[in-house]
Amino acid sequence: MEELGEFFGFMTGIGFSILLLNYLLKLLNRIWISKLPNNNFRKQYNLIMKFIVRNHRFFAFGTAILLGTHLYLQLTYRWLSLTGLIAAILMFANIGLGIIIFYFRKHNHKSLLLFHRFIALLLIAAVLVHLITKA
């Protein structure tokens, strides 16, 4: 069960990385890919980017389920990790914020999106601290 708990922690990390790809793929597209000639590589890249961006919220809900499972298994078979708890609170807060941004997307709330990005940055730090200390 301990290994399963760690496995779900690992999978949560993978899910989180896919959520961050939303930003990274768009950035790479802006600074490099969009300047390429319209070749096959650019087409494939755009397909992958669209898939990641369009399904962002579903990846987030999936990651929440993985995180919930990790949390449950670690609480039951290991201990309550304070750094893990902070990461989980940040992640659920950002999911809430993401839902608000999505719901009001026609109003184009730039500041909310910046805040969404900022919490994602804090999350990277929180997850790293969690992985390094396990405390």
Ligand code: HEM
């Ligand atoms: C975004 C949130 C989280 C991510 C990405 C994450 C990821 C991980 C990963 C990959 C490990 C395995 C580390 C290793 O063995 O080297 C781990 C360990 C652990 N996690 Fe999390 N975790 C998160 C949230 C939580 C939460 C909310 C708890 C609260 C119960 C928690 C409790 C633990 C504990 C106790 C361990 C240590 C297990 C051990 O050493 O046997 N984690 N986490």
Ligand code: HEM
């Ligand atoms: C912990 C979970 C989440 C993380 C770490 C996360 C992270 C991110 C990141 C890094 C961006 C890129 C910002 C940019 O392009 O400037 C973004 C954009 C966005 N996120 Fe999230 N997000 C999460 C959950 C959600 C959820 C649950 C929803 C909606 C239900 C959502 C909706 C959006 C929207 C609408 C955008 C901007 C437009 C787009 O790229 O589609 N996010 N998110």
